[in-house]
Amino acid sequence: MKSKRAMPTQQQFVLPLLDCLENVGGSARTGDLYDALALKMGVSDEMRSETFVSGDCTYNRFEHTCRWAQQKAKALGLVAPTGRAVWELTGQGKESLHRATPGLVITIFETAQGIALYGRAEEAVAHIDDRSVRLIFTSPPYPLLRAKEYGNRAAHEYVDWLLRIAELWPKKLTQDGSVVINLGDVMNRGEPSFSTYQERLIIRLEDELGWKLCQRYAWHNPAKMPSPAEWVTVRRVRVKTSIEPLYWFAPNDMPYGDNRQVLVPYSESMRATLAAGGQSGANRPSGHQMNNGAFAADNGGAIPGNLLSLSNTASNDGYQRHCRENGFKVHPARFPAGLPEHFIKMTTVKGDTVWDPFSGSFQTGRVAESLERNWIGTELNLDYFPGALGRFPDATVHQAALLERLRQPETMLV
CATH class of the missing domain: 3.40.50.150 (Vaccinia Virus protein VP39)
Structure with missing residues (x-):
């Protein structure tokens, strides 16, 4: 039986999030960004509807992961909020699409x-x-x-x-x-x-x-x-x-x-x-005395x-x-x-x-x-x-x- 695919980890969402922002010109609304991320990460409709309970609240697992990735990218200076539910890629964020930024592995x-x-x-x-x-x-x-x-x-x-x-x-x-x-x-x-x-x-x-x-x-x-x-x-x-x-x-x-x-x-x-x-017994110029039969064992190589x-x-x-x-x-x-x-x-x-x-x-x-x-x-x-x-x-x-x-x-x- 084919195993169910697991949701990518929160850290794995950060780079695709930056890439999605760059692909749409550098900024996007949160809802559009989530749609683009789901497509890029191969997240199925079933996975997008998964929920989990924390305390007295129920959360959508995919959106929670996306929000974590947003906040991680924001903390690292890779993205910045520019308006209500709008996110923008920073210069450092663009650089991170080619060279690792501190704090991200x-x-x-x-x-x-x-x-x-x-x-x-x-x-x-x-x-x-x-x-x-x-x-x-x-x-x-x-x-x-x-x-x-x-x-x-x-x-x-x-x-x-x-x-x-x-x-x-x-x-x-x-x-x-x-x-x-x-x-x-x-x-x-x-x-x-x-x-x-x-x-x-x-x-x-x-x-x-x-x-x-x-x-x-x-x-x-x-x-x-x-x-x-x-x-x-x-x-x-x-x-x-x-x-x-x-x-x-x-x-x-x-x-x-x-x-x-x-x-x-x-x-x-x-x-x-x-x-x-x-080898035959002999005295070397260095003064070392070679015994008869020295180096007779084949050890498989030198x-x-x-x-x-x-x-x-x-x-x-x-x-x-x-x-x-x-x-x-x-x-x-x-x-x-x-x-x-x-x-x-x-x-x-x-x-x-x-x-x-x-x-x-x-x-x-x-x-x-x-x-x-x-x-x-x-x-x-x-x-x-x-x-x-x-x-x-x-x-x-x-x-x-x-x-x-x-x-x-x-x-x-x-």
Whole structure:
């Protein structure tokens, strides 16, 4: 028997309410707004007639939910009453149809294993259960000299900003949970020297928050473009930067890890050694004495190093095809699937939960789901959610009509 559809939550009504107001020119009477909301949210006549009793009064459930959404939007400065039963969309309300406003966290879509939240990372954290996350894997917007549309900050502000957000994370992690952060190098303005913001961040995470640094990694992208162009290809006083650092932290106790889950194929020489029954006894130049039969055990693969060599050149993967074919914006700062895959395998087991506070195209969530982990993704730019849906064909979408309006001309997709 088909289950009866539930009324959308009060919070889920806020964005559609703003969208309805924009679609009718920015203002509407309350009754007309309710009709438009019912149509946009797929609320049936039966659901519109539902009532509930509170105290001595009987209320219409749908209209009560709409009124709550109005008042929430008003409190956030997104709408304003302009006359008797007339509501108007504010400038901030229009902006919220593209970029999350403080105080508003909304579920855009979900799967059997994950949930995609529209909101700011520092506020979405309140919607995550304490001690429920085994791994936070994320690549915050890099601090850049020029502002990008996906929300980067200047280098001199970056450490304080990220520290304020990160201090909320340990409570959400299991006691043996991990945080892995991918950060990019940033040059100082006007000269071929680099900011030391990463080092300052690491020191403050330890000194002020008590985090421990478990390991440094480097992501080597052999196909990375020669940049910064001014110093690499124009003046030619520097070589191109082809690695990006990742830092594995323990915010609580020492985290779970198992390098047997990330073994790599043996080299030809190691396979030959195994076939020969191990190495012959010898003294190494370092003074280490090698016993006969050393390295004779086949453990299924070699322990990898902390250099992850992964090209990031995909131009026609499923995500980008979905965006192009449907007119959705492509997130410009994506990492290859192999990056989150390594750390998810290394620091979690099946059934654990992975959270990416700065999800972008939701690559982390897609990889987590493919590895049978649960996931949570947070993103503050609504324009990137329609494209992200291409990674989750079986997702349940809560704001389908709202996402559909974000289709863009082909020339504006990237």
